[in-house]
Amino acid sequence: MEGKSPINKFGRGHRDKVQQFMAITGASEKAAVQALKASDWHLEGAFDVFYSQPQSKIHTDSRQLEELYNKYKDPYLDMIMADGIARLCNDLQVDPQDIVMLVASWHMKAATMCEFSKQEFVGGLQSIGIDSLDKFQERIPFMRSELKDEQKFREIYTFSFGWAKEKGQKSLALDTAIGMWQLLFAEKHWPLVDHWCQFLQAQHNKAISRDTWSQLLEFTRTVDFGLANYDAEGAWPYLIDEFVDYLNENGVGADGFSRTIGA
Amino acid sequence: MLLLFIDRSFTVPSFDVQVKLGRGNMEIELEQGWEIIERGITRLKNILEGLPEPKFSSTNYMELYTTVYNMCTQKPHDYSQQLYDRYRESIEDYINSMVLPSLREKHDEFMPRELVKRWENHKVLVRWLSHIFHYLDPEFIPRRSLLPLREVGFICFRNLLYCSDDTDLDSPLFRLIKSEREGEEIDRALLKNVVDIFVEIGMGQMDYYENDFEDAMLKDTAAYYSRKASNWILEDSCPDYMLKAEECLKREKERVSHYLHSSSEPKLLEKVQNELLSVYGNQLLEKEHSGCHALLRDDKVNDLSRMFRLFSKIPRGLEPVSSIFKQHVTGEGTALVKQAEDAASNKKSVGLQVFVRKVIELHDKYLAYVSDCFQNHTLFHKALKEAFEIFCNKGVSGSSSAELLATFCDNILKKGGSEKLSDEAIEETLEKVVKVLAYISDKDLFAEFYRKKLARRLLFDKSANDDHVTDLTLARENQTSFEEYLGNNANANPGIDLTVTVLTTGFWPSYKSFDLNLPVEMVKCVEVFREFYQTKTKHRKITWIYSLGTCNLIGKFEPKTMELIVTTYQASALLLFNTADRLSYSEIMAQLNLTDDDVVRLLHSLSCAKYKILIKDPNTKTISPTDSFEFNTKFTDKMRRIKIPLPPVDEKKKVIEDVDKDRRYAIDASIVRIMKSRKTLCHQPLVMECVAQLGRMFKPDIKAIKKRIEDLISRDYLERDKDNPNLFRYLA
Numbered sequence: 001m002e003g004k005s006p007i008n009k010f011g012r013g014h015r016d017k018v019q020q021f022m023a024i025t026g027a028s029e030k031a032a033v034q035a036l037k038a039s040d041w042h043l044e045g046a047f048d049v050f051y052s053q054p055q056s057k058i059h060t061d062s063r064q065l066e067e068l069y070n071k072y073k074d075p076y077l078d079m080i081m082a083d084g085i086a087r088l089c090n091d092l093q094v095d096p097q098d099i100v101m102l103v104a105s106w107h108m109k110a111a112t113m114c115e116f117s118k119q120e121f122v123g124g125l126q127s128i129g130i131d132s133l134d135k136f137q138e139r140i141p142f143m144r145s146e147l148k149d150e151q152k153f154r155e156i157y158t159f160s161f162g163w164a165k166e167k168g169q170k171s172l173a174l175d176t177a178i179g180m181w182q183l184l185f186a187e188k189h190w191p192l193v194d195h196w197c198q199f200l201q202a203q204h205n206k207a208i209s210r211d212t213w214s215q216l217l218e219f220t221r222t223v224d225f226g227l228a229n230y231d232a233e234g235a236w237p238y239l240i241d242e243f244v245d246y247l248n249e250n251g252v253g254a255d256g257f258s259r260t261i262g263a
Numbered sequence: 264m265l266l267l268f269i270d271r272s273f274t275v276p277s278f279d280v281q282v283k284l285g286r287g288n289m290e291i292e293l294e295q296g297w298e299i300i301e302r303g304i305t306r307l308k309n310i311l312e313g314l315p316e317p318k319f320s321s322t323n324y325m326e327l328y329t330t331v332y333n334m335c336t337q338k339p340h341d342y343s344q345q346l347y348d349r350y351r352e353s354i355e356d357y358i359n360s361m362v363l364p365s366l367r368e369k370h371d372e373f374m375p376r377e378l379v380k381r382w383e384n385h386k387v388l389v390r391w392l393s394h395i396f397h398y399l400d401p402e403f404i405p406r407r408s409l410l411p412l413r414e415v416g417f418i419c420f421r422n423l424l425y426c427s428d429d430t431d432l433d434s435p436l437f438r439l440i441k442s443e444r445e446g447e448e449i450d451r452a453l454l455k456n457v458v459d460i461f462v463e464i465g466m467g468q469m470d471y472y473e474n475d476f477e478d479a480m481l482k483d484t485a486a487y488y489s490r491k492a493s494n495w496i497l498e499d500s501c502p503d504y505m506l507k508a509e510e511c512l513k514r515e516k517e518r519v520s521h522y523l524h525s526s527s528e529p530k531l532l533e534k535v536q537n538e539l540l541s542v543y544g545n546q547l548l549e550k551e552h553s554g555c556h557a558l559l560r561d562d563k564v565n566d567l568s569r570m571f572r573l574f575s576k577i578p579r580g581l582e583p584v585s586s587i588f589k590q591h592v593t594g595e596g597t598a599l600v601k602q603a604e605d606a607a608s609n610k611k612s613v614g615l616q617v618f619v620r621k622v623i624e625l626h627d628k629y630l631a632y633v634s635d636c637f638q639n640h641t642l643f644h645k646a647l648k649e650a651f652e653i654f655c656n657k658g659v660s661g662s663s664s665a666e667l668l669a670t671f672c673d674n675i676l677k678k679g680g681s682e683k684l685s686d687e688a689i690e691e692t693l694e695k696v697v698k699v700l701a702y703i704s705d706k707d708l709f710a711e712f713y714r715k716k717l718a719r720r721l722l723f724d725k726s727a728n729d730d731h732v733t734d735l736t737l738a739r740e741n742q743t744s745f746e747e748y749l750g751n752n753a754n755a756n757p758g759i760d761l762t763v764t765v766l767t768t769g770f771w772p773s774y775k776s777f778d779l780n781l782p783v784e785m786v787k788c789v790e791v792f793r794e795f796y797q798t799k800t801k802h803r804k805i806t807w808i809y810s811l812g813t814c815n816l817i818g819k820f821e822p823k824t825m826e827l828i829v830t831t832y833q834a835s836a837l838l839l840f841n842t843a844d845r846l847s848y849s850e851i852m853a854q855l856n857l858t859d860d861d862v863v864r865l866l867h868s869l870s871c872a873k874y875k876i877l878i879k880d881p882n883t884k885t886i887s888p889t890d891s892f893e894f895n896t897k898f899t900d901k902m903r904r905i906k907i908p909l910p911p912v913d914e915k916k917k918v919i920e921d922v923d924k925d926r927r928y929a930i931d932a933s934i935v936r937i938m939k940s941r942k943t944l945c946h947q948p949l950v951m952e953c954v955a956q957l958g959r960m961f962k963p964d965i966k967a968i969k970k971r972i973e974d975l976i977s978r979d980y981l982e983r984d985k986d987n988p989n990l991f992r993y994l995a
Contacts, residue, residue: 170977211976211983218988235946235989238969 038145052142060131171207343403379456389416455522488538500553555587567636589646596654607660619671651702669712704962757788782838822899828906840894938993
């Protein structure tokens with residue numbers, strides 16, 4: 001989590017916004033900075049974030065929550081299945097592919113995509129203070145903002161592997177993995193995501209191990225665009241070594257990268 | 264007790280002076296006493312100068328000694344200090360007035376001669392005077408912590424050498440030395456005497472010798488050899504230069520023993536070595552037609568031995584030599600590889616056998632160099648090893664060196680191999696193979712190829728000594744009881760002579776078994792044996808490996824009946840023609856139920872090779888799926904019995920696959936072993952330890968190790984540390 005950030009660290013424009021935010025909402029400087037950061041320094045977005053986050057342990061009406069669950073649950077199983085989820089999304093006016101659903105699943109600690117057990121659904125929504133569709137909708141900006149938090153993004157990313165893979169499998173199918181990566185790195189921009197996916201499709205064609213999945217995040221966080229600080233002798237997974245070779249062969253990396261960017 | 268002054272060494276008489284003098288209280292005045300003494304001294308000096316003087320008797324001596332004694336012991340005026348000073352002064356005086364001028368007027372060689380003469384004189388003078396002034400020594404001098412008389416005397420002479428700026432002592436000496444170096448005879452005694460002056464004058468310390476003579480001598484020597492070397496390096500070949508260098512070193516060593524102080528030897532030799540070898544070392548080694556490379560190329564062992572002897576004396580001198588040696592051996596080896604490649608591309612299969620033999624010979628040759636020329640020095644052992652490691656790991660035309668070595672051994676050991684050697688020769692050759700094997704990194708690959716070929720030899724080689732192979736002994740016993748069984752059971756009749764070799768699966772390489780459709784005659788055999796085997800044990804399963812079987816067929820050809828020794832596969836194909844005159848490729852394949860590869864191989868051996876038992880239509884050199892075959896009734900050969908070989912399948916790919924698989928297991932086991940004992944370890948050290956552990960059998964690929972680590976992570980043997988992804992932890 002971020003520590004105290006003195007306001008003097010920021011530029012003039014940002015300082016002004018923080019002051020404004022604090023004046024309007026009465027929030028602390030810390031909360032103001034947090035909210036503004038989460039909304040990429042747009043004041044209106046920051047308000048959304050601020051007001052949609054759970055201020056404290058909000059009391060949820062468990063009966064209402066149960067009703068909500070029953071609305072979407074599958075007729076034959078005590079689970080909400082893909083069908084129910086589609087309806088939920090529709091009612092929320094959210095695309096089922098929207099990453100918000102991933103964040104929600106994360107809160108629920110859902111075991112597998114496209115299905116929620118009763119405990120997962122109820123427990124998860126309760127933890128973020130949702131017991132009705134309206135409240136769910138209100139919370140959406142907040143949930144989106146959580147992706148901007150470094151630590152939370154990491155947790156969500158790590159969670160995604162287990163969630164997206166088939167039950168009983170150790171590895172994640174390549175197509176699913178690619179889909180997930182594209183979804184996740186649309187939120188947290190990684191310039192090489194397209195190269196990565198192309199590389200995998202051209203050269204790997206096998207499932208992705210958990211280790212590779214988690215090490216890739218490390219890669220995006222620590223290795224420069226120019227690949228200058230990539231340690232080939234390091235403990236990077238074999239697949240990532242291959243990716244770096246692929247990039248070097250295809251003219252990305254060091255000067256190569258600037259070339260492709262320019263083009 | 265007569266004292267003769269001609270003989271310059273005399274003993275000091277000791278008698279009680281006190282009694283002789285009968286001292287009253289007669290005090291001697293300083294100048295008075297000195298006059299007596301001085302007279303005596305002057306007489307001594309004259310004697311030294313060779314001037315006519317009456318002999319110096321013992322009485323004269325006593326008088327002087329007594330005078331000194333009295334002047335030192337009398338009270339109150341004890342003139343010890345004055346006497347001491349005047350002792351010194353009289354020596355200095357003598358030097359300045361007599362010695363120095365005489366030196367100055369001498370030149371060249373005469374100057375050192377004069378110096379020697381003067382030194383001898385001086386020593387005598389000092390000795391005489393010390394005896395006269397002897398009384399000062401035991402008490403006065405130590406009491407005042409003064410220098411002893413003899414030392415004072417020597418120091419005076421020493422100062423002379425320093426003060427004489429215009430007497431150049433060095434040049435004449437060095438001229439002499441140079442002459443001797445150039446081959447002239449010189450007066451060695453003279454040089455020795457001068458050197459002795461420097462040594463003696465130090466009175467136990469070598470400072471004077473070193474500072475006043477040796478330093479300049481060493482510089483002079485260095486300059487001399489520097490000039491020589493700069494000429495020789497241009498004019499002489501490397502061997503000639505080295506001969507000269509060796510000779511020079513020998514001479515300089517002798518020079519030390521002739522007239523220099525022994526302590527100069529190492530310093531002198533070092534200077535010479537430096538000028539002759541260190542300075543021009545590289546130029547010498549790299550001389551185009553006669554340098555180290557050329558000597559190796561031309562097998563000049565004597566010159567190389569000399570080179571070793573010389574260069575081992577200079578610091579880091581052997582490193583360039585061993586480096587050239589390594590380059591040379593690598594070059595020779597690589598040339599052999601190329602030769603073999605060329606031979607292989609010209610389809611000369613014997614080239615590979617020859618290649619291995621040549622590699623062994625190369626090794627023998629250069630190992631001898633290391634032990635003879637290079638005196639078993641570790642640098643050269645290392646160079647040889649590294650050179651061999653470089654080219655021994657290059658394969659030849661697709662076959663790895665591990666395979667080539669295994670094939671080589673097979674050829675030596677098997678009956679009908681390309682070499683016919685006595686047992687001792689075989690033993691000796693195999694020992695050499697082992698030495699070469701040490702350089703090959705894929706030792707496990709060699710082991711696997713060797714094993715496969717050994718199995719083949721054991722199974723097919725009639726000459727192979729298989730008594731120590733338990734399985735084969737058992738197999739023979741089995742066959743014996745089978746024959747007994749047949750004898751006792753009339754209805755158990757295979758119809759043809761049948762020999763079965765039963766092998767225990769685990770002990771032998773794995774052989775693929777195919778579902779060959781046996782000819783009906785053979786089906787019966789299999790049945791009968793199976794029944795027999797059931798009587799022996801019900802717990803074992805038999806799998807028939809028809810690809811290893813052999814068959815004797817009687818071929819009723821028109822010209823004459825012949826016996827054909829073929830494999831079971833070939834027999835099965837031929838027997839088809841008992842019931843059909845003409846068969847197509849596809850019909851044969853369908854009937855036999857074999858793969859294309861096998862069918863092509865066996866049909867080729869029967870229709871396109873040396874013995875054409877089948878006639879192929881069309882009559883081309885290769886088998887194609889559209890061909891048809893007919894029994895060749897007209898076939899004949901001058902022999903009654905022929906063997907039709909079926910070339911074996913190339914097992915190379917399978918061996919490599921098996922070895923790769925074993926390696927993966929070995930890497931896994933190694934990683935787990937290491938992690939189990941270390942608990943946590945970072946990536947780099949883990950990889951390094953793994954490589955070290957496995958190095959005895961093969962050189963593991965770093966990428967392969969990485970893959971195995973990841974595999975072990977996914978199998979929950981290891982995990983990455985949460986904070987440091989470079990660190991692995993063992994999961995118990």
